[in-house]
Amino acid sequence: MKTPKKVEAYFNMIENIKYENENGGSYAYIQFMAYSREVLKLIRPLKDSERFKESIDATNWLLNEYLGVRFTPRHKTIFENKMSETKQLFDSIRESYNEIRVRKHYAASYRVAA
Known part of the structure; x- marks a missing residue:
C-alpha cells in the first residue's frame, strides 16, 4: 500500500474514534495516540510537514x-x-498530498512533451 493510502486509512480510523464506546473514554484517548503515532511516521517524508507533526504531538501530549x-x-x-481540530489538520495534510500528486503529474507530462 502506498503511503498516501496508508495515511488515509489511519486518518479514517482516527476520524471514526468515538469517545462514547464500550471501553470508555480512556480507550478513545489511547486509540488516538496509537493511530496518530503511525500517521507521524508516515508523514515524516512529506515536505513542510513539521507544523502538522507539532500539532499532532501537542494533541498526543494533552491526551x-x-x-x-x-x-x-x-x-x-x-x-x-x-x-475537530485534528480533522481540519488532516484536511490540510490531504491537500499537501494532492499538491504533490498534481506536481508529479505535471512534471511527468512535461518530460513526455520535451
Whole structure:
C-alpha cells in the first residue's frame, strides 16, 4: 500500500474514534495516540510537514496528560474539540498530498512533451 493510502486509512480510523464506546473514554484517548503515532511516521517524508507533526504531538501530549485522571464530561468535550481540530489538520495534510500528486503529474507530462 502506498503511503498516501496508508495515511488515509489511519486518518479514517482516527476520524471514526468515538469517545462514547464500550471501553470508555480512556480507550478513545489511547486509540488516538496509537493511530496518530503511525500517521507521524508516515508523514515524516512529506515536505513542510513539521507544523502538522507539532500539532499532532501537542494533541498526543494533552491526551496523555489526561489518561491518569478520572474521566468526566469535561474530558469528553476536550476530546471532541481536539478531534475537530485534528480533522481540519488532516484536511490540510490531504491537500499537501494532492499538491504533490498534481506536481508529479505535471512534471511527468512535461518530460513526455520535451
